[in-house]
Amino acid sequence: MSMDANSAEEFAVGCLLSIKTILGDEFEGQVITFDRPSNILVLHEGLKSGAGPRRNIRMLKANYIxxxxxxxxxxxxxDLKKCYLDLNTLQSREESAIRQAEIDAERIGVxxxxxxxxxxxxxxxxxxxRWDKTVIVVMNEVRVSSPYLSESxxxxxxxxxxxxxxxxxLERKRLQTRGAGQ
Incomplete structure (x- = not known):
């Protein structure tokens, strides 16, 4: 069944669904809840027996289905009383993602x-x-200023x-070659 405006009716609590996302993921899950205002579907994954006591909960924006x-x-x-979130793991993953985002942001020149x-x-x-405003600082000692030529x-x-x-x-040659090829 394809996604449309009426599909939300199919997301009743307890339904077992097989889902394919626009990103190519395929999985099965049981609907825990569907939040219509945010269009987020919450599923318990791993319907296969032998999954053990741990449960994978997936939150999925319905328009990605x-x-x-x-x-x-x-x-x-x-049994939602048996469902729990490992807050320490979640917090650790969040902190790691924030650290990585900060590292990535520092790599972008302003x-x-x-x-x-x-x-x-x-x-x-x-x-x-690293960047020092618009100057590239290499090995904390060599500085490359605009226009970023060998003389700079x-x-x-x-x-x-x-x-x-x-x-x-070498990078300047590569950039010129790429620019000429377009």
């Missing part, structure tokens, strides 16, 4: 061109880099300076 089929109604309803960001990304593959490289030991220049020149 490509299609689903009704498998039946569960004989035994979910007020720099797409070309400058590409150069930063290329340098970051082999060397430790200053500081650091001669060998570190030369290494940054070499990576910079």
């Amino acid at each position: 490509k299609e689903f089929s009704f498998l039946g109604q569960a004989e035994d309803s979910l 007020g720099v061109t797409a070309e400058a960001q590409s150069i930063f990304d290329a340098l970051s593959k082999t060397l430790p880099v 490289v200053t500081g650091g030991t001669p060998s570190a300076n030369e290494r940054v220049r070499k990576v910079l020149e």
Whole structure:
């Protein structure tokens, strides 16, 4: 059955569904609840026997459902008193995701061109880099200023300076080749 406006009627508590998402995931689950205002379906996954005492609860925005089929109604309803959330694990995963988002955000230059960001990304593959406003700082000693050419490289030991220049020149050639090919 394809998703449409009337599909929400199929999301009654206790229904067993087989779901395919627009992202290609396929799974089976029992409906715990459906929140119509947010359009979020909460499912208990793992209908196969032998799943053990742990339960996987999935929250899914209903508009991500490509299609689903009704498998039946569960004989035994979910005993929600036995359902629990491991708050420590959830909090740890949240903190880890926030840390990763902060790390990723620091890697994005503010007020720099797409070309400058590409150069930063290329340098970051082999060397430790960070932004200092619009200046790329490599190995905490070599600085690459706009317009991010070999002549824009200053500081650091001669060998570190030369290494940054070499990576910079190779990335500039790659960017020109990619630009010419479009």
